[in-house]
Amino acid sequence: MPHEPADQxxxxxxxxxxxxxxxxxxxxxxxxxxxxxxxxGYEVAEDAAVELVEAVLQSPIRVIDTANGYSxxxxxxxxxxxIARAGGLxxxxxxxxxxxxxxxxxxxxxxxxxxxxxxxxLGLETLPLVHLHDPEFHDxxxxxxxxxxxxxxxxxxxxxxxxxxxLAGGDTIEMSxxxxxxxxxxxxxxxxxxxxxxxxxxxxxxxxxLGVAVVNAAVYGGGILANPQxxxxxxxxxxxxxxxxxxxxxxxxxCRAWGTDLATAAMLxxxxxxxxxxxxxxxxRLARLDVVLASAAxxxxxxxxxxxxxxxxxxxxxxxxxxxxxxS
Numbered sequence: 001m002p003h004e005p006a007d008q009x010x011x012x013x014x015x016x017x018x019x020x021x022x023x024x025x026x027x028x029x030x031x032x033x034x035x036x037x038x039x040x041g042y043e044v045a046e047d048a049a050v051e052l053v054e055a056v057l058q059s060p061i062r063v064i065d066t067a068n069g070y071s072x073x074x075x076x077x078x079x080x081x082x083i084a085r086a087g088g089l090x091x092x093x094x095x096x097x098x099x100x101x102x103x104x105x106x107x108x109x110x111x112x113x114x115x116x117x118x119x120x121x122l123g124l125e126t127l128p129l130v131h132l133h134d135p136e137f138h139d140x141x142x143x144x145x146x147x148x149x150x151x152x153x154x155x156x157x158x159x160x161x162x163x164x165x166x167l168a169g170g171d172t173i174e175m176s177x178x179x180x181x182x183x184x185x186x187x188x189x190x191x192x193x194x195x196x197x198x199x200x201x202x203x204x205x206x207x208x209x210l211g212v213a214v215v216n217a218a219v220y221g222g223g224i225l226a227n228p229q230x231x232x233x234x235x236x237x238x239x240x241x242x243x244x245x246x247x248x249x250x251x252x253x254x255c256r257a258w259g260t261d262l263a264t265a266a267m268l269x270x271x272x273x274x275x276x277x278x279x280x281x282x283x284x285r286l287a288r289l290d291v292v293l294a295s296a297a298x299x300x301x302x303x304x305x306x307x308x309x310x311x312x313x314x315x316x317x318x319x320x321x322x323x324x325x326x327x328s
Contacts, residue, residue, distance in 0.1 A: 006297040007060030016277045017213030019164045019185050021128060023094055025271050026296050027063035028056050029217060029282030033078050034071025044284045046078060052286050053082025059289060062093050065188075065217070065280050067133055067168075068114045069100030076121035083123055095122060096215075098133035098168050099153065106138045108152035115156055126160065131168035131188055132178070140177060154183060166215070170236075172203040172320050179206055186277070190218035191236035192320060193276075195225060195262075195269050196247050196313055199320035204275055216270045217280040225266040228252040241317040250311050258304050264295040265308065271296055 006012060012025050033049040056064065066075045076097060083089050099114040119127060132153055135143050143149045156162050166186030167178050179187060187207050192199035193216050207214050220226040221235040228248050235244050252262045270279040281292055315321055 005060070006293045009297065011274070012060065013062070014277050015213075016129070016164075017185055018211055019129070019213065021094055021164065022062075022092070023278045024060060024062040025278060026061050026267075026292065027065045027096070027215070027278045027280045028052075028061055029280040030064050030066040030075045030079060031070050031282050032284035033066070034074030034076075046081075048286070049078040049284060050082045050085060052284060052289070053079050054086050055286055055289055057082065057086045057090060057093060060293060061289075062090075063096065063278055064094075065096045065215075067098035067100055067131075068118050069098075069133070073117060073121055076118055080121050080123040089124070094128050095124065096129045096131070096166075097122070097127060098131040099149070100133050101138065106135075106143060106149050108147045108149060111149045111152040112156065115161055119161075127162045129164045129166055129186060130156075130162045131166040131186070132184075133168050134170070135167070135178060136169050136171040136174035140174070144181065150178075150181065150183070168215075168217075170319070172199050173322070176203055176206055179203070179210060179212060182210065184212060186213045186215060188215040188217055188280075190216075191221055192318070193270065193273075194219050194221055195251055195266050195308060195311075196221065196235065196244050197318045198312070198315075199318045208275060213277040214275055215278055215280060216273075216276045219266050219270045219279060219281070220263065221266075224248060225251075226263040228262050236319045238319075241313070243313045243317045247311050247313045251308060254304070254307055254311065258300065260298065260300060260304075264298055265300065265304075267292075267295055268298060268300060269305075269308075 013022050014025060016023055032044055064079055066079055097118045099111045102110050153165050157165050164185045166188060167175060167184040168188035169175050170190055172192055189200045189203060204214055222237050224232045224235055233240055233245060255262045255265050267281060270276050
């Protein structure tokens with residue numbers, strides 16, 4: 001398939017809503033950098049992770065996404081080491097991180113500690129964008145109470161500790177409740193805007209109506225869309241439905257018929273959507289950098305996308321599907 005260098009595409013650098021930040025169409029997802037074999041199935045050596053960070057800082061990719069809780073802080077630590085080895089963060093580069101609970105503690109004080117820990121590990125005086133991470137696993141009233149996690153994140157922005165605040169999570173129903181607060185500038189959603197799942201349809205529309213930028217993550221559904229013949233039967237970290245598995249097999253065959261691969265199509269599905277500020281792609285091996293950039297520069301014809309759309313599983317197979325109440 002035809003392609004030109006990714007960074008020469010006119011939409012490679014994009015605004016992040018109204019934040020004033022600019023990002024590349026692709027973001028390095030740094031979850032694997034801290035070495036999480038329980039999630040990704042392999043170890044990542046410290047030197048290899050730091051080397052990758054250095055390479056990304058010099059690449060067309062201008063964003064890294066991480067979180068306080070990834071590998072108990074090791075992801076952030078290794079990013080900070082890479083930044084230090086490179087002689088500092090380039091002026092056009094954005095590091096995004098997230099505040100995380102400490103066990104069940106998602107108090108306002110915990111949010112303050114999380115930001116302080118992230119700044120120390122990354123070696124940054126101010127964090128440009130910080131997400132409230134996985135709030136759906138905690139009580140909404142507690143999170144939004146005076147002095148709680150949400151208010152503290154706002155206070156940290158007002159105090160200049162962070163520049164912009166975002167929301168990062170999975171369950172789109174719960175995410176919508178947080179967006180309704182009208183305070184978040186960016187929304188990160190994972191596994192729910194992909195070739196086989198459109199659970200985020202309403203959330204994307206809500207974000208657009210509020211002027212909230214959207215970041216799309218886990219476009220491979222936890223790995224199965226990157227390696228459809230690898231034997232996995234999970235999508236979005238849970239067992240995939242038979243219809244989803246059938247669709248993935250048919251999409252894989254469609255991609256091969258068009259001379260591409262499913263991983264490329266899965267990433268391009270998000271990358272070509274003008275509503276998505278940036279698409280997060282997680283990888284930890286330096287050799288993957290050029291592969292990902294080549295995939296990002298690939299152009300697939302509209303006829304391919306029309307055929308792919310016909311293979312979308314029914315809504316009942318999507319992660320956030322909620323059946324109508326009986327008798328409704």
